[in-house]
Amino acid sequence: MSQKNVVVIGSGFAGLSAATHLAKNNYSVTLIEKNESPGGRARKFIHQGFVFDMGPSWYWMPDVFEDYFAHFGKKPSDYYTLERLDPSYAVVYGEHDVLDIPADLAEFKAMLDQIEPGAGVKLEEFLAQAKYKYEVGIHDLVKKPSRSLLEFASPKLLVDMVRMDIFQSMSKHVRKFFKHDKIIRLMEFPVLFLGETAENIPALYSLMNYADIALGTWYPQGGMHEVIKGMVQLAEEQGVKIRFNAEVEEIEIEQGKATRVRLVNGEKLEADIVVAGADYHHVDKHLLNPKYSNYSEEYWDKRVMAPSSLLFYLGVDKKLKNLRHHNLFFDEPLGPHADAIYTNPRWPEKPLFYASVPSITDPSVAPEGKENLFLLVPLAPDLDDTEAMREKYYDIIMERLERITGQDVRSHVIYKRSYAHSDFKSDYHAFKGNAYGLANTLTQTAILKPSLKNKKVSNLYYTGQLTVPGPGVPPSLISGRVVSNEVMKENNL
Numbered sequence: 498m499s500q501k502n503v504v505v506i507g508s509g510f511a512g513l514s515a516a517t518h519l520a521k522n523n524y525s526v527t528l529i530e531k532n533e534s535p536g537g538r539a540r541k542f543i544h545q546g547f548v549f550d551m552g553p554s555w556y557w558m559p560d561v562f563e564d565y566f567a568h569f570g571k572k573p574s575d576y577y578t579l580e581r582l583d584p585s586y587a588v589v590y591g592e593h594d595v596l597d598i599p600a601d602l603a604e605f606k607a608m609l610d611q612i613e614p615g616a617g618v619k620l621e622e623f624l625a626q627a628k629y630k631y632e633v634g635i636h637d638l639v640k641k642p643s644r645s646l647l648e649f650a651s652p653k654l655l656v657d658m659v660r661m662d663i664f665q666s667m668s669k670h671v672r673k674f675f676k677h678d679k680i681i682r683l684m685e686f687p688v689l690f691l692g693e694t695a696e697n698i699p700a701l702y703s704l705m706n707y708a709d710i711a712l713g714t715w716y717p718q719g720g721m722h723e724v725i726k727g728m729v730q731l732a733e734e735q736g737v738k739i740r741f742n743a744e745v746e747e748i749e750i751e752q753g754k755a756t757r758v759r760l761v762n763g764e765k766l767e768a769d770i771v772v773a774g775a776d777y778h779h780v781d782k783h784l785l786n787p788k789y790s791n792y793s794e795e796y797w798d799k800r801v802m803a804p805s806s807l808l809f810y811l812g813v814d815k816k817l818k819n820l821r822h823h824n825l826f827f828d829e830p831l832g833p834h835a836d837a838i839y840t841n842p843r844w845p846e847k848p849l850f851y852a853s854v855p856s857i858t859d860p861s862v863a864p865e866g867k868e869n870l871f872l873l874v875p876l877a878p879d880l881d882d883t884e885a886m887r888e889k890y891y892d893i894i895m896e897r898l899e900r901i902t903g904q905d906v907r908s909h910v911i912y913k914r915s916y917a918h919s920d921f922k923s924d925y926h927a928f929k930g931n932a933y934g935l936a937n938t939l940t941q942t943a944i945l946k947p948s949l950k951n952k953k954v955s956n957l958y959y960t961g962q963l964t965v966p967g968p969g970v971p972p973s974l975i976s977g978r979v980v981s982n983e984v985m986k987e988n989n990l
């Protein structure tokens with residue numbers, strides 16, 4: 498029987514995952530990537546011995562990665578070496594007010610008890626619920642293609658939905674257990690990964706606290722890009738053909754079916770099935786004749802996008818003190834910054850930010866005696882990111898980092914590259930320059946997300962952080978698997 502040709506667009510986590518699952522199931526898969534290297538938002542670049550991960554730096558939910566590789570009879574350790582970080586990360590509440598978050602659960606509870614007597618016991622109850630949500634959520638709900646409400650119509654699932662706190666906000670949920678502001682901020686932090694504030698994220702996502710506290714923060718030696726490297730190797734082992742520097746310009750449709758994918762150089766690739774792992778809006782609005790778009794521009798404009806970011810990749814010519822591998826600078830209140838991201842989009846007056854120093858754990862990512870420093874400020878999508886603005890914010894956050902950690906950093910920066918909205922747009926065709934896709938609000942969950950299947954083109958599917966199950970590395974891996982299952986169901990060999 499002849500193999501079906503699948504063209505997958507985009508070599509991010511989702512595209513790689515979809516391509517590899519389909520190749521394993523005997524489809525002939527070509528993966529097309531516009532950039533010169535794989536990984537999409539998880540690319541890396543090297544400058545004079547500094548190895549920078551360009552995007553993700555938190556390796557959470559190790560079981561999702563194990564599950565991914567196990568599907569092909571492999572383990573993550575066949576491709577990269579993981580280390581559990583301890584402390585998992587540091588939260589900076591102010592000068593001389595820094596919490597190291599211990600990896601050990603007993604130590605974590607003791608730390609909470611010191612802040613708020615009795616909070617350790619409360620944590621047990623909070624985590625028991627979060628564990629249940631994690632198990633149902635990550636092992637069941639996220640694997641649903643969310644194309645029909647019927648998928649959710651089982652009595653057990655309805656009971657589960659109630660137990661999972663779908664209709665309560667994360668913010669209220671956390672406050673039922675804890676009173677102290679420091680603990681509340683600590684417990685609300687993981688949902689920021691989902692692209693909204695705790696007020697607008699369903700309490701289902703306390704499953705992220707289970708991931709954080711119980712499953713831990715891990716680091717792949719060499720950096721997060723090692724995961725992409727492993728996935729590329731696995732994809733090629735399964736027979737996926739990968740082409741870089743190949744940008745898709747149009748998906749050609751004939752009689753309601755995608756027949757070819759045309760590249761910017763004019764080349765055409767025949768396709769029986771197309772899986773688009775590039776940003777959904779780009780595919781929907783720029784790669785298709787408008788009559789085949791799944792959604793209108795008004796629909797897209799009403800979506801709540803997860804934030805964009807201003808990033809700095811810095812090479813520092815000395816070792817830094819008073820910093821951990823991951824550092825959350827929560828020394829300013831979240832409220833005004835969240836307002837500047839979600840309610841009245843603007844550059845925030847006093848931004849919160851994140852600093853990562855992977856060379857503390859891994860000497861291979863910086864030359865000897867030097868430090869690899871990555872800074873991230875979450876921002877509203879679609880802001881004007883002029884060079885002057887980037888510089889202004891560099892100084893704002895560096896001044897705080899230097900003051901709080903008690904050292905001069907700026908005059909030791911020997912390499913500096915910034916990255917923001919316009920880079921996300923030009924490198925990834927990111928809608929409004931988003932960094933993390935679509936926010937996981939209640940009205941953008943499961944069946945309410947942009948569908949993984951085109952409604953008018955019978956063999957065109959979507960995968961990645963703008964469709965199910967949502968933003969983040971583990972969901973993107975799962976997204977590729979979910980879409981490949983749908984392809985296989987509907988296109989039997």
Ligand SMILES: Cc1cc2nc3c(=O)[nH]c(=O)nc-3n(C[C@H](O)[C@H](O)[C@H](O)COP(=O)(O)OP(=O)(O)OC[C@H]3O[C@@H](n4cnc5c(N)ncnc54)[C@H](O)[C@@H]3O)c2cc1C
Nearest residue numbers: 507509510511531537538553554555745775961962969970
């Ligand atoms: C700064 C930053 C930090 C993050 N931190 C974390 C973290 O710590 N932990 C975590 O879990 N997640 C994190 N995330 C989120 C995570 O990285 C993303 O959710 C995930 O990588 C998205 O994968 P994807 O495959 O959906 O999309 P992408 O990675 O964007 O892949 C899409 C690919 O499509 C390609 N493409 C686009 N248009 C075309 C075209 N026309 N032709 C051919 N190719 C095309 C793009 O070049 C890209 O390679 C972070 C993201 C960013 C940006």
